[in-house]
Amino acid sequence: MRIATWNVNSVRARLPRLLPWLEEHRPDVVCLQETKVVDELFPTSYLEDQGYDVVAHGQKTYNGVAILARRGIRDVVRGFPDDAEDAQARAIAATIDGWRILNLYVPNGAEVGHEKYQYKLAWLERLRRYLDAAFCADDQIVVCGDFNITFDDRDIHDPAAWHEQILCSTPERDALRRVMDFGLFDALRKHHAEAGIHTWWDMRTRAFARGAGLRIDHFLVTRPALDACNAVDVDLDACRGKSPSDHAPVIASFA
DNA sequence: ATGGTCGCGGAGCGA
Numbered sequence: 001m002r003i004a005t006w007n008v009n010s011v012r013a014r015l016p017r018l019l020p021w022l023e024e025h026r027p028d029v030v031c032l033q034e035t036k037v038v039d040e041l042f043p044t045s046y047l048e049d050q051g052y053d054v055v056a057h058g059q060k061t062y063n064g065v066a067i068l069a070r071r072g073i074r075d076v077v078r079g080f081p082d083d084a085e086d087a088q089a090r091a092i093a094a095t096i097d098g099w100r101i102l103n104l105y106v107p108n109g110a111e112v113g114h115e116k117y118q119y120k121l122a123w124l125e126r127l128r129r130y131l132d133a134a135f136c137a138d139d140q141i142v143v144c145g146d147f148n149i150t151f152d153d154r155d156i157h158d159p160a161a162w163h164e165q166i167l168c169s170t171p172e173r174d175a176l177r178r179v180m181d182f183g184l185f186d187a188l189r190k191h192h193a194e195a196g197i198h199t200w201w202d203m204r205t206r207a208f209a210r211g212a213g214l215r216i217d218h219f220l221v222t223r224p225a226l227d228a229c230n231a232v233d234v235d236l237d238a239c240r241g242k243s244p245s246d247h248a249p250v251i252a253s254f255a
Numbered sequence: 256a257t258g259g260t261c262g263c264g265g266a267g268c269g270a
Contacts (some may be wrong), residue, residue, distance in 0.1 A: 009270085010262055034270085036262070061263055062270095108270060116269095148270095203270080204259040246261080246270080 005144040007247035011035040031103035035064035104145035124175040137183025154195035155215035187219040188232040
Protein backbone atom coordinates (compact mmCIF):
# COMPACT_ATOMS: atom_id res chain seq x y z
CA MET A 1 0.00 0.00 0.00
CA ARG A 2 1.48 3.31 -1.11
CA ILE A 3 -0.15 6.48 0.16
CA ALA A 4 0.67 10.03 -0.95
CA THR A 5 -0.17 13.36 0.64
CA TRP A 6 0.05 16.58 -1.38
CA ASN A 7 -1.08 20.13 -0.80
CA VAL A 8 -1.75 21.01 -4.44
CA ASN A 9 -2.81 24.66 -3.91
CA SER A 10 -5.92 24.35 -6.12
CA VAL A 11 -6.67 20.96 -7.67
CA ARG A 12 -7.96 22.56 -10.87
CA ALA A 13 -4.93 24.81 -11.36
CA ARG A 14 -2.62 21.85 -10.59
CA LEU A 15 -4.24 19.27 -12.93
CA PRO A 16 -1.46 19.66 -15.55
CA ARG A 17 1.00 18.62 -12.81
CA LEU A 18 -1.21 16.20 -10.88
CA LEU A 19 -2.35 13.97 -13.76
CA PRO A 20 1.12 13.10 -15.13
CA TRP A 21 2.36 12.70 -11.54
CA LEU A 22 -0.35 10.11 -10.86
CA GLU A 23 0.52 8.32 -14.08
CA GLU A 24 4.19 8.20 -13.11
CA HIS A 25 3.87 7.19 -9.45
CA ARG A 26 0.56 5.29 -9.35
CA PRO A 27 0.06 5.51 -5.55
CA ASP A 28 -2.83 3.43 -4.20
CA VAL A 29 -4.19 6.39 -2.23
CA VAL A 30 -3.67 10.14 -2.65
CA CYS A 31 -4.68 12.68 -0.01
CA LEU A 32 -5.00 16.20 -1.41
CA GLN A 33 -5.24 19.49 0.49
CA GLU A 34 -6.13 23.04 -0.55
CA THR A 35 -8.28 21.81 -3.39
CA LYS A 36 -10.10 25.18 -3.38
CA VAL A 37 -13.25 23.93 -5.08
CA VAL A 38 -16.78 22.87 -4.16
CA ASP A 39 -17.48 19.17 -4.62
CA GLU A 40 -19.79 19.78 -7.62
CA LEU A 41 -16.91 21.34 -9.58
CA PHE A 42 -14.19 18.88 -8.50
CA PRO A 43 -12.40 17.53 -11.63
CA THR A 44 -13.48 13.97 -10.81
CA SER A 45 -13.71 12.65 -14.38
CA TYR A 46 -10.04 13.45 -15.10
CA LEU A 47 -9.01 11.45 -12.04
CA GLU A 48 -11.38 8.58 -12.81
CA ASP A 49 -9.70 8.39 -16.22
CA GLN A 50 -6.47 7.79 -14.27
CA GLY A 51 -8.15 4.90 -12.45
CA TYR A 52 -9.02 6.64 -9.18
CA ASP A 53 -12.23 6.87 -7.23
CA VAL A 54 -12.69 10.30 -5.64
CA VAL A 55 -14.24 11.57 -2.42
CA ALA A 56 -14.02 15.30 -1.75
CA HIS A 57 -14.90 17.77 0.97
CA GLY A 58 -14.45 21.23 -0.43
CA GLN A 59 -15.63 24.80 -0.34
CA LYS A 60 -15.42 27.84 -2.56
CA THR A 61 -12.03 29.57 -2.90
CA TYR A 62 -10.38 28.31 0.30
CA ASN A 63 -9.29 25.06 1.95
CA GLY A 64 -10.75 21.77 0.73
CA VAL A 65 -9.52 18.16 1.02
CA ALA A 66 -9.99 15.02 -1.08
CA ILE A 67 -9.00 11.37 -1.15
CA LEU A 68 -8.27 9.45 -4.36
CA ALA A 69 -7.98 5.68 -4.27
CA ARG A 70 -7.51 2.91 -6.77
CA ARG A 71 -9.61 0.50 -4.70
CA GLY A 72 -12.96 0.79 -2.97
CA ILE A 73 -13.43 3.77 -0.69
CA ARG A 74 -15.67 3.09 2.32
CA ASP A 75 -16.95 4.81 5.45
CA VAL A 76 -16.31 8.38 4.35
CA VAL A 77 -16.56 11.05 7.06
CA ARG A 78 -16.37 14.72 6.09
CA GLY A 79 -15.17 17.33 8.58
CA PHE A 80 -15.20 17.09 12.38
CA PRO A 81 -18.18 15.72 14.32
CA ASP A 82 -18.65 19.13 15.99
CA ASP A 83 -18.36 21.15 12.77
CA ALA A 84 -20.95 23.85 12.17
CA GLU A 85 -22.82 23.92 8.87
CA ASP A 86 -20.47 26.57 7.44
CA ALA A 87 -17.28 25.08 8.90
CA GLN A 88 -14.01 25.30 6.98
CA ALA A 89 -13.44 22.15 4.87
CA ARG A 90 -10.27 20.76 6.41
CA ALA A 91 -10.79 17.06 7.17
CA ILE A 92 -11.96 13.92 5.41
CA ALA A 93 -11.65 10.31 6.55
CA ALA A 94 -12.11 7.07 4.65
CA THR A 95 -11.26 3.39 4.85
CA ILE A 96 -9.40 1.81 1.94
CA ASP A 97 -8.36 -1.84 1.93
CA GLY A 98 -8.45 -2.06 5.73
CA TRP A 99 -6.51 1.18 6.27
CA ARG A 100 -8.28 4.01 8.08
CA ILE A 101 -7.05 7.26 6.57
CA LEU A 102 -7.62 10.76 7.94
CA ASN A 103 -6.61 13.54 5.56
CA LEU A 104 -6.12 16.97 7.17
CA TYR A 105 -5.48 20.56 6.19
CA VAL A 106 -4.55 22.14 9.51
CA PRO A 107 -5.16 25.92 9.70
CA ASN A 108 -2.10 28.02 8.88
CA GLY A 109 -2.54 30.44 11.76
CA ALA A 110 -1.29 33.58 9.98
CA GLU A 111 1.09 34.70 12.75
CA VAL A 112 1.70 33.94 16.42
CA GLY A 113 -1.00 35.53 18.56
CA HIS A 114 -3.31 36.27 15.62
CA GLU A 115 -6.98 35.37 15.84
CA LYS A 116 -6.28 32.68 13.22
CA TYR A 117 -3.49 31.34 15.45
CA GLN A 118 -5.93 30.84 18.30
CA TYR A 119 -8.27 29.12 15.85
CA LYS A 120 -5.43 26.82 14.82
CA LEU A 121 -4.66 25.79 18.40
CA ALA A 122 -8.34 25.21 19.17
CA TRP A 123 -8.72 23.22 15.93
CA LEU A 124 -5.91 20.90 17.03
CA GLU A 125 -7.66 20.34 20.36
CA ARG A 126 -10.82 19.41 18.45
CA LEU A 127 -8.74 17.04 16.31
CA ARG A 128 -7.53 15.25 19.43
CA ARG A 129 -11.10 14.91 20.73
CA TYR A 130 -12.17 13.54 17.31
CA LEU A 131 -9.37 10.96 17.42
CA ASP A 132 -10.38 9.90 20.93
CA ALA A 133 -14.03 9.58 19.95
CA ALA A 134 -13.82 7.92 16.53
CA PHE A 135 -10.43 6.16 16.19
CA CYS A 136 -8.52 3.40 17.98
CA ALA A 137 -4.75 3.55 18.32
CA ASP A 138 -4.57 -0.25 18.01
CA ASP A 139 -5.86 -0.04 14.43
CA GLN A 140 -3.85 0.65 11.28
CA ILE A 141 -4.45 4.37 10.95
CA VAL A 142 -2.72 6.94 8.79
CA VAL A 143 -3.28 10.61 9.64
CA CYS A 144 -1.66 12.67 6.93
CA GLY A 145 -1.78 16.06 5.30
CA ASP A 146 -0.58 19.62 5.65
CA PHE A 147 -0.16 20.20 9.39
CA ASN A 148 1.39 23.66 9.04
CA ILE A 149 3.69 22.79 11.99
CA THR A 150 7.34 21.76 12.20
CA PHE A 151 8.24 19.16 14.82
CA ASP A 152 11.69 20.49 15.65
CA ASP A 153 14.54 22.55 14.26
CA ARG A 154 15.63 19.75 11.89
CA ASP A 155 12.50 20.65 9.91
CA ILE A 156 13.58 24.28 9.39
CA HIS A 157 16.19 25.56 6.94
CA ASP A 158 17.02 28.51 9.21
CA PRO A 159 15.93 27.77 12.80
CA ALA A 160 17.17 31.12 14.11
CA ALA A 161 15.12 33.09 11.60
CA TRP A 162 11.99 31.03 12.34
CA HIS A 163 12.44 30.88 16.13
CA GLU A 164 8.95 31.06 17.73
CA GLN A 165 7.50 32.20 14.41
CA ILE A 166 4.34 30.80 12.85
CA LEU A 167 4.64 27.09 11.87
CA CYS A 168 7.46 26.75 14.44
CA SER A 169 6.20 28.15 17.75
CA THR A 170 6.19 26.17 20.99
CA PRO A 171 2.39 26.33 21.51
CA GLU A 172 1.84 24.88 18.02
CA ARG A 173 4.34 22.10 18.63
CA ASP A 174 2.77 21.37 22.02
CA ALA A 175 -0.66 21.17 20.41
CA LEU A 176 0.68 18.78 17.78
CA ARG A 177 2.31 16.74 20.54
CA ARG A 178 -1.04 16.38 22.27
CA VAL A 179 -2.43 15.05 18.99
CA MET A 180 0.50 12.61 18.75
CA ASP A 181 -0.16 11.48 22.32
CA PHE A 182 -3.30 9.80 21.03
CA GLY A 183 -0.83 7.17 19.84
CA LEU A 184 0.68 8.50 16.63
CA PHE A 185 4.26 8.46 15.34
CA ASP A 186 6.05 10.67 12.80
CA ALA A 187 6.56 8.01 10.13
CA LEU A 188 9.23 9.88 8.18
CA ARG A 189 11.53 9.90 11.21
CA LYS A 190 11.47 6.09 11.32
CA HIS A 191 13.53 6.21 8.13
CA HIS A 192 15.27 9.61 8.12
CA ALA A 193 16.91 11.27 11.15
CA GLU A 194 18.71 14.03 9.30
CA ALA A 195 17.89 17.74 9.15
CA GLY A 196 17.04 19.48 5.90
CA ILE A 197 14.04 17.46 4.69
CA HIS A 198 11.46 20.00 3.57
CA THR A 199 7.97 19.85 2.05
CA TRP A 200 6.98 23.54 1.70
CA TRP A 201 8.67 26.64 0.35
CA ASP A 202 7.44 30.25 0.39
CA MET A 203 6.50 31.24 -3.14
CA ARG A 204 6.86 34.93 -2.38
CA THR A 205 10.57 34.66 -1.70
CA ARG A 206 11.22 31.92 -4.29
CA ALA A 207 12.27 29.78 -1.37
CA PHE A 208 12.50 26.48 -3.30
CA ALA A 209 15.29 27.82 -5.51
CA ARG A 210 17.08 28.94 -2.32
CA GLY A 211 16.59 25.60 -0.59
CA ALA A 212 14.78 27.51 2.15
CA GLY A 213 11.93 25.21 3.11
CA LEU A 214 10.13 23.74 6.09
CA ARG A 215 8.81 20.23 6.76
CA ILE A 216 5.13 20.72 7.58
CA ASP A 217 3.45 17.90 5.61
CA HIS A 218 3.43 14.72 7.65
CA PHE A 219 2.45 11.09 7.95
CA LEU A 220 1.35 10.46 11.54
CA VAL A 221 0.59 6.78 12.01
CA THR A 222 -0.44 4.39 14.75
CA ARG A 223 1.98 1.76 16.05
CA PRO A 224 0.65 -1.04 13.81
CA ALA A 225 0.99 1.25 10.78
CA LEU A 226 4.47 2.36 11.86
CA ASP A 227 5.57 -1.26 12.06
CA ALA A 228 4.28 -1.81 8.51
CA CYS A 229 5.90 1.36 7.16
CA ASN A 230 8.74 0.62 4.71
CA ALA A 231 9.55 4.11 3.49
CA VAL A 232 8.56 7.77 3.57
CA ASP A 233 10.01 10.10 0.97
CA VAL A 234 9.50 13.62 -0.38
CA ASP A 235 9.23 14.01 -4.17
CA LEU A 236 11.19 17.18 -4.90
CA ASP A 237 10.89 16.60 -8.66
CA ALA A 238 7.23 17.66 -8.39
CA CYS A 239 8.46 21.12 -7.32
CA ARG A 240 10.57 21.68 -10.44
CA GLY A 241 9.38 22.82 -13.85
CA LYS A 242 6.29 24.74 -14.85
CA SER A 243 3.66 25.87 -12.32
CA PRO A 244 4.43 23.62 -9.35
CA SER A 245 2.60 23.71 -6.02
CA ASP A 246 4.41 25.37 -3.11
CA HIS A 247 4.26 21.95 -1.39
CA ALA A 248 6.00 18.73 -2.40
CA PRO A 249 4.15 15.41 -2.37
CA VAL A 250 5.18 12.94 0.34
CA ILE A 251 4.80 9.21 -0.34
CA ALA A 252 4.65 6.52 2.34
CA SER A 253 4.88 2.78 1.63
CA PHE A 254 3.35 0.13 3.89
CA ALA A 255 3.74 -3.63 3.83
C1' DA B 256 14.35 43.37 0.55
C1' DT B 257 8.51 44.69 6.15
C1' DG B 258 9.40 42.85 -0.26
C1' DG B 259 8.32 39.07 -3.05
C1' DT B 260 4.34 35.17 -6.00
C1' DC B 261 0.50 32.45 -6.66
C1' DG B 262 -4.82 31.24 -6.87
C1' DC B 263 -9.32 32.80 -6.74
C1' DG B 264 -12.22 35.92 -8.82
C1' DG B 265 -12.59 39.81 -10.74
C1' DA B 266 -10.90 43.66 -5.29
C1' DG B 267 -8.65 41.99 -1.80
C1' DC B 268 -7.68 37.90 1.00
C1' DG B 269 -5.16 33.79 2.23
C1' DA B 270 -0.91 31.45 2.04
